[in-house]
Amino acid sequence: MMQRKNELNEVFSMYESDFAICEQTIRNHSKSFYKAFSKLPKQKALSIFAIYSFCREADDSIDVHNDLERLNKLKLELDDFLAGEIPDRYFWRALVPVFETYKMDDQPFYDMLAGQEKDWHFHQPDTQAQLEEYSYFVASSVGLMLLPILSDKAEYIKTQAIQLGQAMQITNILRDIGEDLKNQRVYLPKEVMRTFNVSLDMLKKETINDSFIEMWEYEANRAEQLYEQSTTMLSAIDEDCREALLLAMYFYKGILDAVRQNGYQCYNKRNFVNKKQQFELYQKVKSRLKGSLKE
Incomplete structure (x- = not known):
């Protein structure tokens, strides 16, 4: 078990610079969430920061950029990510060890995008x-x-x-x-x-x-x-x-x-x-x- 834990930590450390951007993203946009979840064990905290960054991009596509095409691009990138082709963006790279480590469910990621599309319409x-x-x-x-x-x-x-x-x-x-x-x-x-x-x-x-x-x-x-x-x-x-x-x-x-x-x-x-x-x-x-x- 200890060996497995060390392996997982090593996987996460490979994406250190990407997780750093994820952490800065949540610090910039949600100080209260950051203050709460930064108290988690580091690996779990980093995982949540990565998910937050994906959600932030989805939300900003409509609320900040008012750009449905940007949201649609994110959906295509999600398709690629789940098929094993990692898009060249920091949060997708950070999500790689998250999906390798935890039993993630794909559907909520698509549901989030559907929710942002509801705001467009x-x-x-x-x-x-x-x-x-x-x-x-x-x-x-x-x-x-x-x-x-x-x-x-x-x-x-x-x-x-x-x-x-x-x-x-x-x-x-x-x-x-x-x-x-x-x-x-x-x-x-x-x-x-x-x-x-x-x-x-x-x-x-x-x-x-x-x-x-x-x-x-x-x-x-x-x-x-x-x-x-x-x-x-x-x-x-x-x-x-x-x-x-x-x-x-x-x-x-x-x-x-x-x-x-x-x-x-x-x-x-x-x-x-x-x-x-x-x-x-x-x-x-x-x-x-x-x-x-x-x-």
Whole structure:
């Protein structure tokens, strides 16, 4: 077993420069995720950084470059990669030892690309179910990519990984209402907006009233329910990964409280968990894993 571990480390070290770019990518774009997952054993952390870089390229193809051809190129590169022909890009090279080491599932990588294509052909969801289906493609797919790295029982906790991705995506939506409006997108379901008497015009006027807050809290409560349901997978997560996963979960869930603390201002203010709050959440994670918190 020790010999096998050394061989795997050697394989990873062959791609050191590519992993360094992957690590810089996640540091530049998601400080909270980086802070959480950098606590993993190095090989697992590097694997997650490589997967993040693939997802970042997929997301940026549409959200930054507004380029469907760029996304289609990535899909063709994925086909080649899985066929054993490695495209000449840093994240594909970094993914080589990841796929050699872990029992990776191909489908979530394709699902992520399908989710980005949904943003290209954007339609506001009619129902909560449609929102959560969309959230599967753009976020839960990521969780399913990471699962074989975090657990040797991945096949038993896919449902919880999907729930966590949906919770995180709904959190993104509630944080970025104003930013999404500028991009001509409203991810809040039409039926939910109607239920709480919130109109598109109100959103465009950056209205924050009782109706808006009640609608926002309806979605936030749904996200918090999904976060809690997803924590049931912790016992099946590798022991050396539990702290990092729970920390990522708490950091993201904390964004909801940040919006609340800022008076539900999610139109023109970037809400985030500050360093003091991150430290408090870290202590909470440590306590929960020790079993002193019963949640």
